[in-house]
Amino acid sequence: MSYSLNRATILGNMTRDPESRTTPSGQTVVSFSVATSRRWKDKATNEMREATEFHSVVAWGNLATTVASYCRKGSKVYLDGRLQTRSWDDPSGQKKYKTEIVADTLILLDPKGSGPAPAATENAAPSEAAASAPTTPVEEEINIDDIPF
Numbered sequence: 001m002s003y004s005l006n007r008a009t010i011l012g013n014m015t016r017d018p019e020s021r022t023t024p025s026g027q028t029v030v031s032f033s034v035a036t037s038r039r040w041k042d043k044a045t046n047e048m049r050e051a052t053e054f055h056s057v058v059a060w061g062n063l064a065t066t067v068a069s070y071c072r073k074g075s076k077v078y079l080d081g082r083l084q085t086r087s088w089d090d091p092s093g094q095k096k097y098k099t100e101i102v103a104d105t106l107i108l109l110d111p112k113g114s115g116p117a118p119a120a121t122e123n124a125a126p127s128e129a130a131a132s133a134p135t136t137p138v139e140e141e142i143n144i145d146d147i148p149f
Contacts, residue, residue: 006082008101010055011109012036014075018059020068030064031100032057034077056100057081067106076109 018030037052057079059067071077081103090096 007080008055008083009078009080010034010036010101011078012055012076014071014073014077015054017073018067018071020064027060028064028068030059030067032067032071034079056098057103058084058100059103059106063103063106067103070108071106078107078109079103080105 012034015033015035018032020028020030022028034055034057035052036055037050039048039050041047042049079101081101083099084102085097085099087095087097
């Protein structure tokens with residue numbers, strides 16, 4: 001039997017406030033985007049370079065409620081989920097595609113005192129999730145030249 005894995009794990013900053021909606025069946029869903037950056041030293045010019053990626057994220061159910069309540073533009077978040085691609089026809093009849101992360105877990109990494117810092121999973125209630133949230137994020141710049149392999 002062959003196995004496969006569809007996981008996405010990112011740590012970055014929310015680029016906009018979450019947009020909350022309710023489906024006709026009453027399910028809560030939020031969408032937002034997260035920016036992640038990588039830095040490296042350009043070997044040719046010896047300058048530090050940076051590239052930023054923007055990730056579309058969607059969360060459902062209890063996790064969506066938690067995100068809508070506690071997260072905002074600029075929030076530093078760690079999230080884990082799966083990649084999903086949707087397609088639709090635009091008004092002109094052209095096929096459009098969007099790949100997004102469907103979040104299963106989200107941890108708010110903002111420093112204590114700058115707002116609530118819940119950790120949430122799809123199946124956990126917001127109050128249970130807040131108990132395991134980290135109190136201080138760890139930020140460290142890693143120089144690629146310092147890695148021994």
